[in-house]
């Protein structure tokens with residue numbers, strides 16, 4: 608689904624991504640984890656094709672990232688709410704469905720999927736932070752994209768809602784959707800099939816949660832990541 612080779616990106620004169628190489632298989636939930644500022648959002652922007660890159664290649668579904676043929680095949684939810692404050696939740700979704708060429712009925716489907724059905728007639732301006740991020744997620748789900756790139760979709764949500772959203776992610780993956788999901792919450796890492804651990808613009812681990820725990824002998828993923836950082840090694844696929 609995604610093939611990245613030696614990707615380098617500079618932002619504001621600083622090198623932010625320092626030669627990343629990895630692949631994301633189709634139909635999987637891949638977690639992108641790392642401390643604030645390590646480059647997760649920049650990498651997601653490169654995958655979606657809205658980031659100017661210095662060198663390297665990003666290929667999505669066999670085409671260069673940003674290719675217009677990919678536009679309807681990728682859903683992207685940024686950390687910032689992507690809805691209009693003066694429209695209701697449903698009006699927003701209907702508007703974006705029309706822009707994307709998605710069926711009109713898709714608006715209600717995606718609102719139910721993210722658990723916002725009860726707030727559909729509320730103005731977006733009156734939503735809580737967690738509801739707003741779910742509204743953005745709903746926009747990303749319109750048109751049933753093959754790849755979902757979700758930047759910290761569960762920030763500000765209580766554990767029950769977070770659990771429900773992760774169930775939805777796995778349900779989507781079960782139907783063949785590929786998900787690249789960033790987080791800096793370690794308990795979410797365990798819910799991913801594969802993990803990409805980033806630090807300072809590099810991928811320092813690329814493996815399954817179980818393999819990362821085995822390799823480091825750590826009881827949990829948080830400890831596994833700390834061990835990898837201490838060893839200063841790169842584990843997983845090259």
Ligand SMILES: Nc1ncnc2c1ncn2[C@@H]1O[C@H](COP(=O)(O)OP(=O)(O)OP(=O)(O)O)[C@@H](O)[C@H]1O
Pocket residue numbers: 618619620623641642643644645646647648649650791
């Ligand atoms: N528009 C910009 N101009 C200059 N530098 C930027 C810009 N956007 C991000 N950066 C820098 O690029 C680096 C990586 O930022 P990025 O947003 O990709 O990190 P992140 O891992 O997603 O962080 P967070 O988890 O806090 O969202 C940071 O050092 C940040 O300060």
